[in-house]
Amino acid sequence: xxxxxxxxxxxxxxxxxxxxxxxxxxxxxxxxxxxxxxxxxxxxxxxxxxxxxxxxxxxxxxxxxxxxxxxxxxxxxxxxxxxxxxxxxxxxxxxxxxxxxxxxxxxxxxxxxxxxxxxxxxxxxxxxxxxxxxxxxxxxxxxxxxxxxxxxxxxxxxxxxxxxxxxxxxxxxxxxxxxxxxxxxxxxxxxxxxxxxxxxxxxxxxxxxxxxxxxxxxxxxxxxxxxxxxxxxxxxxxxxxxxxxxxxxxxxxxxxxxxxxxxxxxxxxxxxxxxxxxxxxxxxxxxxxxxxxxxxxxxxxxxxxxxxxxxxxxxxxxxxxxxxxxxxxxxxxxxxxxxxxxxxxxxxxxxxxxxxxxxxxxxxxxxxxxxxxxxxxxxxxxxxxxxxxxxxxxxxxxxxxxxxxxxxxxxxxxxxxxxxxxxxxxxxxxxxxxxxxxxxxxxxxxxxxxxxxxxxxxxxxxxxxxxxxxxxxxxxxxxxxxxxxxxxxxxxxxxxxxxxxxxxxxxxx
Numbered sequence: 001x002x003x004x005x006x007x008x009x010x011x012x013x014x015x016x017x018x019x020x021x022x023x024x025x026x027x028x029x030x031x032x033x034x035x036x037x038x039x040x041x042x043x044x045x046x047x048x049x050x051x052x053x054x055x056x057x058x059x060x061x062x063x064x065x066x067x068x069x070x071x072x073x074x075x076x077x078x079x080x081x082x083x084x085x086x087x088x089x090x091x092x093x094x095x096x097x098x099x100x101x102x103x104x105x106x107x108x109x110x111x112x113x114x115x116x117x118x119x120x121x122x123x124x125x126x127x128x129x130x131x132x133x134x135x136x137x138x139x140x141x142x143x144x145x146x147x148x149x150x151x152x153x154x155x156x157x158x159x160x161x162x163x164x165x166x167x168x169x170x171x172x173x174x175x176x177x178x179x180x181x182x183x184x185x186x187x188x189x190x191x192x193x194x195x196x197x198x199x200x201x202x203x204x205x206x207x208x209x210x211x212x213x214x215x216x217x218x219x220x221x222x223x224x225x226x227x228x229x230x231x232x233x234x235x236x237x238x239x240x241x242x243x244x245x246x247x248x249x250x251x252x253x254x255x256x257x258x259x260x261x262x263x264x265x266x267x268x269x270x271x272x273x274x275x276x277x278x279x280x281x282x283x284x285x286x287x288x289x290x291x292x293x294x295x296x297x298x299x300x301x302x303x304x305x306x307x308x309x310x311x312x313x314x315x316x317x318x319x320x321x322x323x324x325x326x327x328x329x330x331x332x333x334x335x336x337x338x339x340x341x342x343x344x345x346x347x348x349x350x351x352x353x354x355x356x357x358x359x360x361x362x363x364x365x366x367x368x369x370x371x372x373x374x375x376x377x378x379x380x381x382x383x384x385x386x387x388x389x390x391x392x393x394x395x396x397x398x399x400x401x402x403x404x405x406x407x408x409x410x411x412x413x414x415x416x417x418x419x420x421x422x423x424x425x426x427x428x429x430x431x432x433x434x435x436x437x438x439x440x441x442x443x444x445x446x447x448x449x450x451x452x453x454x455x456x457x458x459x460x461x462x463x464x465x466x467x468x469x470x471x472x473x474x475x476x477x478x479x480x481x482x483x484x485x486x487x488x489x490x491x492x493x494x495x496x497x498x499x500x501x502x503x504x505x506x507x508x509x
Contacts, residue, residue: 002213005222007247011282012267012490013258013458016225020197021053023223032194034060038067038219040074041199042208042233045456047073050199067191071208074215075180078188087169087176095168096124099161103128126153127161134162135178136205136237181207185214193219200456201246202226205237209246222247228278229271232452232484234477244278252280258458260289263492270489270509273482290495297323300463300497303436307446308459309499310488312468312507317448320465324446328432332444334453339426339440346370347416348441354412358396361388371410371419379419381407451488462492466509467501481507 010016020039027037039054041047051068055061062068069077076086092103101124130153134144141162145155169175175183185207196219198204198212203226216222224246231240259267264284271277294300297309297320311317317333324331325338337344349367352359359367365388371379384407402408410419417427433440447459464485472481485507489496498509 001248002216002222002224002246004219005216005224005247006249006251007243008223008225009250009252009278009280010225010227011229011253011256011280012227012487013256013493014253014282015255015257016227016253017050017053017199019253020050020199020223020225021057023195023197024054025057027195028058034058034064035066036192036194037065037197038191038193038195038215039065039197039199040067040069040071040212040215041201042071042203043200044070046200049456067193071204071211072177072180075184075188075211078184078190079175079180081175081180085173085175086180087174091168091172091174092128095164098168099124099164101127101161124161126150127158130158131162131165132176132178133237135182136207137239138206138210178207181211185211190215190218194221195219196222198222198224200226202228202231202240202243203233203238204243206239206242209239209242229274229483230455230487230490232455232480232487234480250278252282254280254282256282256284258493259284259490260287260492260494261285262289262291263489263496264289266291266496266509267486267490270482270486274479274486276479287494289492291498292496293498293500294463295500297463297465297499298327300499302327302329302446305445305461306459307461307463308449308454308457308491309446309463309465310449310451310454310491311465312451312472312484314450316465316467317450321448324448325429325432328429328436328438329446330433330436330438330440330444331446331448333448337440337444338429339422342366342370343420343422344440346420350410350414350416350419353399353402354416356398358398361391361393361395361397364388364397364402365391372421377418377421379408379410381409384408451484454491455487458491458493460493461495461497462489463497463499464488465499465501466506467503468505468507470505473505473507485509 008016008019010019024037028034039047039050041050047068047070051062051065054065054068067074096103103124130141130144130148134141137144141158142155145153145158165176169179196215201212201224204212224243226243228240228244231238231243234240256264261284300309309320311320321331321333321338330337345363345366349359349363365385368380368385368388373380373382373384387406397406399408399412417430422430430440449457451464468481472484475481489509
């Protein structure tokens with residue numbers, strides 16, 4: 001328990017970030033210098049949003065808040081590290097050769113803010129996850145091996161991976177992400193802050209809590225913010241109990257500005273299944289909202305409005321993406337669309353040139369970079385982009401000028417999809433999109449996401465696929481699946497659609 005801390009519980013859409021910004025505002029108005037206020041969190045997303053809002057609110061810049069950082073970035077800067085000091089792709093590749101394991105490619109180890117996440121079938125990544133998780137949870141390798149109960153792994157190999165990593169780091173004077181936290185706790189004098197805010201604290205591991213406790217000892221006031229009902233990262237080593245016991249002083253933000261009545265009612269039903277949770281009452285907004293079930297994605301009214309469609313695992317998201325492409329809907333996933341942004345820009349520029357419009361030099365350069373320059377399908381002459389080196393940012397170009405002086409070869413009337421070198425499958429898909437009346441030149445109305453990746457987000461229309469997996473449904477902590485789907489349904493600002501699953505393992509809502 002942290003004696004000088006207040007635990008702020010923020011149910012979905014209750015303005016947690018706004019409330020924390022107001023706490024910062026109060027300190028600044030009291031005369032506290034921005035450098036004596038700290039905000040730390042597990043994810044770059046949480047810190048990025050906080051920094052952006054603080055800078056906008058107070059008309060300051062990021063550098064004015066030197067202690068607004070992820071916990072890993074706090075360790076990185078506190079230890080005086082440089083990028084070359086941190087284990088990267090090259091280091092893990094060299095380590096893998098010694099161990100006879102692959103950490104990348106088919107066995108990619110995706111490191112999200114310092115936690116190794118195993119890909120499907122990733123033998124090397126699984127070992128790496130257990131090694132790093134033992135550090136984050138402050139547990140022994142043997143404990144993690146027994147806890148995982150994955151007997152396709154070998155304990156002796158796990159020990160070898162750990163020992164070889166330690167030898168590699170010692171020889172090359174390198175650190176991994178977990179070391180940034182561990183070494184900070186051991187060696188760094190923490191800054192003296194008037195206010196320390198720990199955001200999204202329900203997602204911290206024991207080692208990160210140890211770091212927060214150390215930082216709290218040199219802070220005048222500590223605010224710990226989060227929501228135990230939204231703790232969905234236990235598999236990384238998160239200790240929800242440390243969050244719930246972090247302070248005896250508790251404040252609950254009691255008004256949701258996101259959830260309409262019907263979505264709120266469903267969310268309350270789900271959260272009531274979670275054993276040992278904080279009982280906290282919060283109110284919905286006045287709108288009734290809408291909750292319904294559909295048999296498949298084909299039953300969703302996707303023709304208009306902003307949408308987010310979520311599923312439990314990436315494999316299910318892949319299936320939904322295939323359906324959307326067959327239906328002819330334009331969508332984005334992790335900010336990327338089925339046709340690359342580069343290709344879309346090329347087609348947009350070609351459309352403008354074909355219609356006799358003049359186009360600025362920046363767009364023209366991007367066009368020249370993105371089209372073929374050799375062979376029978378060359379759109380511009382090889383090396384012609386160098387002709388724009390002296391172009392001013394305000395210069396504009398039309399089709400005739402580009403043909404005459406800048407090496408443009410393509411004839412008017414050429415299909416923009418051919419200009420952009422799209423595959424036949426992509427052409428079929430985009431023609432479907434055109435028939436739907438959708439524009440690829442505007443941000444996609446429909447977003448696809450796993451539930452975990454959507455945490456912290458919201459949308460007017462939300463669809464949740466109820467399929468799950470055996471591992472998720474029959475794990476050591478079945479209440480974690482309640483938390484995951486609680487997070488999913490509480491992303492809806494107005495309308496919520498539950499997509500029924502025909503999978504053997506599915507979450508019953």
